[in-house]
Structure formats: C-alpha cells, structure tokens
Amino acid sequence: MSELEKTQERSRSETLSVLLGAAFLMATSAIGPGFLTQTISFTNELKATFAFAILLSILIDIVVQLNIWRILAVSGMRAQDVANKVLPGLGYFLAFAVALGGLAFNVGNVGGAALGFDVLFGTDQMTGAVISAAIAITIFLWKDLGKAMDKFTQILGFLMLALVFYVVFVTKPPVMETVNEMVKPFTDMNLLKEYKWLVVLTLVGGTVGGYITFSGAHRIIDAGITGKENIAQISRGSINGIAITGVMRYLLFLAFLGVVLLGTEIDMKNPVASAFQIGAGPLGYRIAGVVLWAAAITSVVGASYTSVSFLRTLFTVVDKYYRFWIIGFIIASTSILTLVGRPVKLLIVAGSLNGLILPLSLGCVLLAAYKKEVVKDYVHPMWMTLLGWVIVVFTAWMGFNSFTGILKLFQ
Numbered sequence: 001m002s003e004l005e006k007t008q009e010r011s012r013s014e015t016l017s018v019l020l021g022a023a024f025l026m027a028t029s030a031i032g033p034g035f036l037t038q039t040i041s042f043t044n045e046l047k048a049t050f051a052f053a054i055l056l057s058i059l060i061d062i063v064v065q066l067n068i069w070r071i072l073a074v075s076g077m078r079a080q081d082v083a084n085k086v087l088p089g090l091g092y093f094l095a096f097a098v099a100l101g102g103l104a105f106n107v108g109n110v111g112g113a114a115l116g117f118d119v120l121f122g123t124d125q126m127t128g129a130v131i132s133a134a135i136a137i138t139i140f141l142w143k144d145l146g147k148a149m150d151k152f153t154q155i156l157g158f159l160m161l162a163l164v165f166y167v168v169f170v171t172k173p174p175v176m177e178t179v180n181e182m183v184k185p186f187t188d189m190n191l192l193k194e195y196k197w198l199v200v201l202t203l204v205g206g207t208v209g210g211y212i213t214f215s216g217a218h219r220i221i222d223a224g225i226t227g228k229e230n231i232a233q234i235s236r237g238s239i240n241g242i243a244i245t246g247v248m249r250y251l252l253f254l255a256f257l258g259v260v261l262l263g264t265e266i267d268m269k270n271p272v273a274s275a276f277q278i279g280a281g282p283l284g285y286r287i288a289g290v291v292l293w294a295a296a297i298t299s300v301v302g303a304s305y306t307s308v309s310f311l312r313t314l315f316t317v318v319d320k321y322y323r324f325w326i327i328g329f330i331i332a333s334t335s336i337l338t339l340v341g342r343p344v345k346l347l348i349v350a351g352s353l354n355g356l357i358l359p360l361s362l363g364c365v366l367l368a369a370y371k372k373e374v375v376k377d378y379v380h381p382m383w384m385t386l387l388g389w390v391i392v393v394f395t396a397w398m399g400f401n402s403f404t405g406i407l408k409l410f411q
Helices: 003-030 033-075 079-086 090-121 125-141 145-171 175-187 189-194 197-207 210-222 228-260 271-312 316-320 322-340 343-368 382-409
Strands: none
Touching (some): 003 271, 033 382, 079 090, 079 271, 090 125, 125 145, 125 271, 125 322, 145 210, 145 228, 175 228, 197 382, 210 271, 271 322, 343 382
16 A cells, blocks of 8 residues: 555544544533433423424434534534624624533533532532543643544443443333324324423423534534535534434433333432432442433533634634633533532523524524535535524424523523
C-alpha cells in the first residue's frame, strides 16, 4: 500500500470515527437523566399508552436530525450563524435561548449523576455532583478533545444499551401491547384529541429540543466534515445517531413498563433506581446506578460542549478560551444544583421549555436551506423540507396547547 493510500485509509477511518462519535454524542445527549426521569414518570402515569409519545418523539427526531445535519454540515456553519443569515440578530437570540436551556438541563444532568453516585456508593448529592463534574471537566482538559469526547460517549453508550437490555429481559414487558398502543391513536380521532400533549412536548424537548438538536451536527462541523461532497457520510452519521437513540428510548420504556405493571409503588425521589430495583432486585439497583450515572455524565459533556458552541462564533473571547468556558459551564451547573436541589422536577421543566425552542430553531435552518449564501449550489430534498415544516407547525401547536401546563410546572 502506497503512502497516499495509507493516508486516504487513515482519513476514512478518522472520518468514520468522528461520525460514530457524533452519533453517540447526539444519542447520549438525548438519553440523559431527563429522558430517564420523564420516561419513568410518564410510564407510571400512562402505562402502555405512553408508547404513542415514544413513537412520535422518534418520528420527530428523524425529520429534525436529517434536516439539521445535512443543512448545517453542507454550509459548514453552526446554527447561530445560519440563523443570523436568515434574520440578522436572530442567531444571538437563538444562542442565548439554547445556552440557557442547556444550562437548566445541565443542572439536572449533574443532579442525575449525583443520584447515580448515591446508588453506587451511598454518597450525598454534593459529593456525587462534585466528583462527576470533575470527571466531565477532565474530558475537556484532554489534549485531543474531540477524540476523548467521542470515545467517552461511545463506551458509556454501549454500556447503557447492554444493561438496559438485561433489565428488559428480566422484567418481560408486554411488547405486542406497546406496539398496538403506538398506532392506536392514529386510528381513533377521539384518542388523538384527548391525548396528553404536554407529555409529548416534554419528551420531545428532553430528547430533541434545545442543545440536543444540534449536538451531533456541531461536532462534525468542528471536525471539518462539511460540504456537499461529504453529504453521503453526513446522512449516514445522522441515521446512525437516530437509530441508536430510537433503540435506547424504546428499550428504556419497555424496562420501565415491565416494572410499572408489577404494581409496586415507585419511589419518585430516585425513580430510576427504584424501578430497576423492583424489576431486577439488588443487581437491578446497581445497574440503575451505572445507567443513571452514564446517562448523566455523557449528557453533561454533550450539553456543555454544544451550549458553549452556540456562543463561540458570536463572541471572540468564548472562541479563544472555549475549553475554559465549557469548564465554567460545568462548574456553574454544579453550583446551581447545590442551591436548587430539585433535579427531578427541574428536568421535566427544562424539557418542556426546550420543546418550545425547537420550532424556532428548525424553522431557521429550513429557511436557510434555500439561501445560496448559506448552502451555495446544494439542493435540499423537497420531501425533507416539507416534513420539516410539518414538524415546525406540529411542535408549535403542541407548545401553544401545552403552555398552561408548562406554567403549572413552575408552581
């Protein structure tokens, strides 16, 4: 093999590694303690009918991520810069909205990591939060930040998948019933009208909205995998991320449903650990600690990295010292947690607010797809655009209908 062939092979290998890392960064950002908390809370309330909300969140995720990965990566610009091209000044609003939502979520993420530490080692919230924050900070002190972040999220992502699959195997949930409940509202208009849309909005916000929407796309832009010539690899990366996220969401729902149907009351102070302990005994309790901590710490990494990435191109000082801004973001999240101390409710509130940001951010990106100064000669598929606008209208409608419920979450 010639030196040129070796270089090309190495370049392909590095590109695949980055794409897989971006896929896991997106997936683990979406499957954080917010999703775990929301899933067990809503499964406990809605039982098998929650499957419909899971399906909708996955369908929305597919449309959102395919559009955003392709448009942003082809342009080579982050979302805030694209938004400023659509309407001058809009990028600043979007950046602050996403960063603020990311901070709220990150407080919950650190809280989730602390809960995981408590399950594993019996530590108090402060100790677990500080140790977890220190581990996350270490990732951002690594010389090759990108590779460290990619490997970290991949290893913990695979670990979560394996452990959750074991709990599903032990609890034996009614899989066919969930499949039926997924599609039933599509065939019954009354069920569709009466469905609790705040649940869907909260789930979408916790798994698709806010910083989570852009975590994978911003990662591949930072790695330089941009332009129309890389569109096939970019699409494959987004599909991998969606597949990983979808499988994990459904497995977690099945695991929690199997527990809920046993009829034992779940302790909502740490619902994930309580549910896994009911379903799989002492081993399940320890598994919950690992899953909760892994989900939380990878989400701390994803939320901090992506939230700060929204400020980098808008403020020179952030771009110049971005590692230290990310570290400061983690420290601020940890400090706020020690003052607020209500991670479960905070995660649900943050998910609802993030859901309100989604129609704005996706709408900006879709408009930019037809601006030559953004995408040059790239032609975005019409079917993606149309489905994208359907999601914009749908999520805006959900937000409008759920606004009263969101206000109640603050009471």
